[in-house]
Amino acid sequence: MIIESVDFFYASMPEVTLEADGSQDALLIRVTSGGLVGWGECEASPLVSIAAFVTPRSHGVCQPVSASVLGEELNGPADIARITALVERNSMDLLQAPHTFSGIEMALWDLLGQRFEEPVWKLLGYSDAYAKTPYASLLFGNTVDETMAQGRSAVAQNFRAVKFGWGPFGTGDPSVDADHLRAAREAIGPDTHLLVDAGQVWGEDVEAATARLDALEEVGAVWLEEPFHASAYAAHAALAARATSVRIAGGEGAHNVHMARNLIDYGGIGFVQIDAGRIGGLGAAKAIADYAASAGVTYVNHTFTSHLALSASLQPFAGLADHRICEYPVQPKQLATDITRTRLLPDANGEIHVPDAPGLGMSVDLEALEPYLHDVSITIDGRELYASPNRIRTAVSS
Amino acid sequence: MIIESVDFFYASMPEVTLEADGSQDALLIRVTSGGLVGWGECEASPLVSIAAFVTPRSHGVCQPVSASVLGEELNGPADIARITALVERNSMDLLQAPHTFSGIEMALWDLLGQRFEEPVWKLLGYSDAYAKTPYASLLFGNTVDETMAQGRSAVAQNFRAVKFGWGPFGTGDPSVDADHLRAAREAIGPDTHLLVDAGQVWGEDVEAATARLDALEEVGAVWLEEPFHASAYAAHAALAARATSVRIAGGEGAHNVHMARNLIDYGGIGFVQIDAGRIGGLGAAKAIADYAASAGVTYVNHTFTSHLALSASLQPFAGLADHRICEYPVQPKQLATDITRTRLLPDANGEIHVPDAPGLGMSVDLEALEPYLHDVSITIDGRELYASPNRIRTAVSS
Numbered sequence: 001m002i003i004e005s006v007d008f009f010y011a012s013m014p015e016v017t018l019e020a021d022g023s024q025d026a027l028l029i030r031v032t033s034g035g036l037v038g039w040g041e042c043e044a045s046p047l048v049s050i051a052a053f054v055t056p057r058s059h060g061v062c063q064p065v066s067a068s069v070l071g072e073e074l075n076g077p078a079d080i081a082r083i084t085a086l087v088e089r090n091s092m093d094l095l096q097a098p099h100t101f102s103g104i105e106m107a108l109w110d111l112l113g114q115r116f117e118e119p120v121w122k123l124l125g126y127s128d129a130y131a132k133t134p135y136a137s138l139l140f141g142n143t144v145d146e147t148m149a150q151g152r153s154a155v156a157q158n159f160r161a162v163k164f165g166w167g168p169f170g171t172g173d174p175s176v177d178a179d180h181l182r183a184a185r186e187a188i189g190p191d192t193h194l195l196v197d198a199g200q201v202w203g204e205d206v207e208a209a210t211a212r213l214d215a216l217e218e219v220g221a222v223w224l225e226e227p228f229h230a231s232a233y234a235a236h237a238a239l240a241a242r243a244t245s246v247r248i249a250g251g252e253g254a255h256n257v258h259m260a261r262n263l264i265d266y267g268g269i270g271f272v273q274i275d276a277g278r279i280g281g282l283g284a285a286k287a288i289a290d291y292a293a294s295a296g297v298t299y300v301n302h303t304f305t306s307h308l309a310l311s312a313s314l315q316p317f318a319g320l321a322d323h324r325i326c327e328y329p330v331q332p333k334q335l336a337t338d339i340t341r342t343r344l345l346p347d348a349n350g351e352i353h354v355p356d357a358p359g360l361g362m363s364v365d366l367e368a369l370e371p372y373l374h375d376v377s378i379t380i381d382g383r384e385l386y387a388s389p390n391r392i393r394t395a396v397s398s
Numbered sequence: 399m400i401i402e403s404v405d406f407f408y409a410s411m412p413e414v415t416l417e418a419d420g421s422q423d424a425l426l427i428r429v430t431s432g433g434l435v436g437w438g439e440c441e442a443s444p445l446v447s448i449a450a451f452v453t454p455r456s457h458g459v460c461q462p463v464s465a466s467v468l469g470e471e472l473n474g475p476a477d478i479a480r481i482t483a484l485v486e487r488n489s490m491d492l493l494q495a496p497h498t499f500s501g502i503e504m505a506l507w508d509l510l511g512q513r514f515e516e517p518v519w520k521l522l523g524y525s526d527a528y529a530k531t532p533y534a535s536l537l538f539g540n541t542v543d544e545t546m547a548q549g550r551s552a553v554a555q556n557f558r559a560v561k562f563g564w565g566p567f568g569t570g571d572p573s574v575d576a577d578h579l580r581a582a583r584e585a586i587g588p589d590t591h592l593l594v595d596a597g598q599v600w601g602e603d604v605e606a607a608t609a610r611l612d613a614l615e616e617v618g619a620v621w622l623e624e625p626f627h628a629s630a631y632a633a634h635a636a637l638a639a640r641a642t643s644v645r646i647a648g649g650e651g652a653h654n655v656h657m658a659r660n661l662i663d664y665g666g667i668g669f670v671q672i673d674a675g676r677i678g679g680l681g682a683a684k685a686i687a688d689y690a691a692s693a694g695v696t697y698v699n700h701t702f703t704s705h706l707a708l709s710a711s712l713q714p715f716a717g718l719a720d721h722r723i724c725e726y727p728v729q730p731k732q733l734a735t736d737i738t739r740t741r742l743l744p745d746a747n748g749e750i751h752v753p754d755a756p757g758l759g760m761s762v763d764l765e766a767l768e769p770y771l772h773d774v775s776i777t778i779d780g781r782e783l784y785a786s787p788n789r790i791r792t793a794v795s796s
Contacts, residue, residue: 012456018455019457020457025456043491044491044492044493045456045492046454047776047778048446055446056414056423058410058423058443059414059419060419062420062443088627092598093443094443095442095443095493095494095653095676096446096494229654231657231660233656255493256627258627258629258630258631374778375777376776376777376778377777378775381772
């Protein structure tokens with residue numbers, strides 16, 4: 001089969017705020033090949049990612065992503081690996097390329113899954129898929145009371161793990177952070193996993209992070225996520241060495257396999273969190289899952305958007321029985337909910353299951369998306385380089 | 399002063415080929431503030447970099463670069479550092495942002511230099527600027543004879559250092575590479591520095607690189623550049639440990655200070671090569687120059703485009719007397735030559751000098767650029783998000 005088309009659907013909420021909430025917009029990718037349709041999603045700036053697909057070439061290793069994708073043969077997983085290597089080479093100097101390619105690569109797996117009537121996790125080499133324990137991703141409240149209310153709401157929804165992040169955490173006095181942490185623990189009770197996300201707030205200031213360690217360990221936090229800049233490995237390692245029980249987590253900022261491996265090798269992290277919509281797709285994510293497992297590091301997905309992205313992000317570690325915690329967008333914007341007809345909801349045990357259906361097993365709802373979609377047009381010297389797909393004529397979904 | 403405007407000028411040769419020649423297109427940046435004009439240049443995909451400036455926000459840390467630049471105060475170097483931190487925070491999840499910001503940041507320094515009537519290298523903290531020994535950047539020929547002809551042409555132009563790279567090097571039998579290396583040495587004679595650029599050709603295959611070490615050392619190569627993927631630190635370190643005389647060089651792929659420092663700390667490189675048009679600008683580049691000097695690593699600019707980019711790239715290490723070698727684009731496309739009226743030409747000793755003039759000391763020639771310029775238009779839902787500046791009305795140059 002030949003890759004015939006790659007279409008981009010840019011959707012957003014009517015208002016996109018300054019919240020650290022990645023579900024406010026979405027870039028869906030539709031790929032067609034051999035009469036089949038695959039879907040993927042970039043966790044990335046939609047306009048910039050579209051531009052990286054269609055931009056004129058700058059030179060031999062600064063080519064648009066399209067140059068390595070359109071017209072390529074797609075007959076099995078080896079072709080995805082081959083196309084991935086092409087993109088890495090031909091778009092070496094195009095920084096946005098991995099973000100653009102991530103959604104395309106997902107769609108290629110989705111499409112192959114339909115061709116072979118297998119879920120993607122089987123195509124990735126797993127023979128079984130294990131249930132995951134979703135954690136509710138929440139933002140810290142502006143006040144301790146808001147943080148407590150957030151936590152209570154999550155346990156009321158039967159979550160066994162809760163992550164608090166961003167908001168004011170790390171920006172003020174450490175004693176205020178300690179108050180938020182104790183409120184969070186009180187709200188969720190002693191048996192719920194408590195995770196904390198610092199959102200790179202301390203740059204590479206190890207002392208600032210260390211000032212929060214005692215409180216984190218007092219409340220039994222499982223991990224402290226992204227204390228530092230994504231590539232500040234030495235700071236990560238220094239903090240990990242000072243910690244007694246809490247582990248350092250990170251990896252969402254990695255946009256290739258090497259960066260995630262480096263965070264394991266040099267940063268001393270205990271949890272590697274991969275956004276399959278940024279790292280280059282599911283093949284790259286699976287490579288990191290393999291590496292993490294061999295290094296005694298736990299793999300976790302990073303997902304804050306739709307259930308299409310959620311299904312995709314579960315595939316690379318579906319077969320790792322001991323890597324149980326998964327990120328689960330518990331308060332996504334309506335847009336993210338509306339993207340798919342299929343939803344991955346927790347069962348009676350509070351666990352979620354990656355679909356045992358062809359491809360990613362998700363049905364995209366283009367009709368429901370219609371009110372959120374944007375028409376993008378890019379012209380150079382009056383020539384239209386890109387126009388959003390006509391939604392009526394091309395309203396095909398898998 | 400307030401940053402009033404940031405304009406992008408996208409220029410390219412009539413035909414952009416698949417050569418590994420970054421001078422085939424250019425993205426010039428013009429910033430205005432307080433009646434002054436500053437110029438910079440991104441070494442990056444023009445369309446994608448423009449999109450990263452104007453894209454609608456996705457969320458609080460995936461904002462367009464413009465959100466952290468337009469309307470900001472610009473009264474001294476501390477403001478540039480502050481704006482840099484804003485971009486890093488507000489555009490954390492926008493992968494292309496550092497490439498876009500690099501040219502803007504350069505223009506801010508150029509503008510401040512005019513305000514204070516000082517060259518940028520003085521604003522960066524140096525009291526003296528030292529001459530640099532330019533090396534001619536050449537591509538390996540497809541045949542040994544072509545490689546030899548390239549080398550002879552460079553020494554005929556009085557270059558005391560020559561770098562060969564890309565082309566077929568590293569892709570075939572190691573004995574063929576050895577033949578090219580011997581031809582290069584024969585062509586340039588025993589006293590000219592010989593540098594070699596592998597262009598990431600071996601991925602992370604240390605054995606493939608090792609198979610070339612003997613020939614590199616036989617011909618007295620000073621460095622072997624980018625043998626591996628930019629973030630494959632362990633591979634760099636393994637090769638460095640096997641080498642006797644040749645040092646490993648790299649860094650052009652770094653898009654923040656941490657990545658370049660990591661290549662020094664974990665990769666064992668002897669030369670760190672920074673493209674100021676990618677790393678985030680001159681402040682980031684200067685931070686790496688400081689770090690390199692303290693770590694016993696030699697700083698080298700990465701520059702393959704215009705003399706505006708060349709002047710900018712020299713500023714961050716202008717004051718490091720012992721870091722003498724600099725990259726010099728010896729066969730740029732006519733576009734790159736036409737960008738500036740000012741040229742940095744080697745003196746009788748074959749050395750080049752960073753301008754001792756306000757700012758970057760370069761005069762941009764917009765009139766000469768006219769035939770190369772492209773009109774870009776980006777619309778979303780029929781609303782024009784970006785249009786190229788009107789060249790006639792805005793033909794201001796510093």
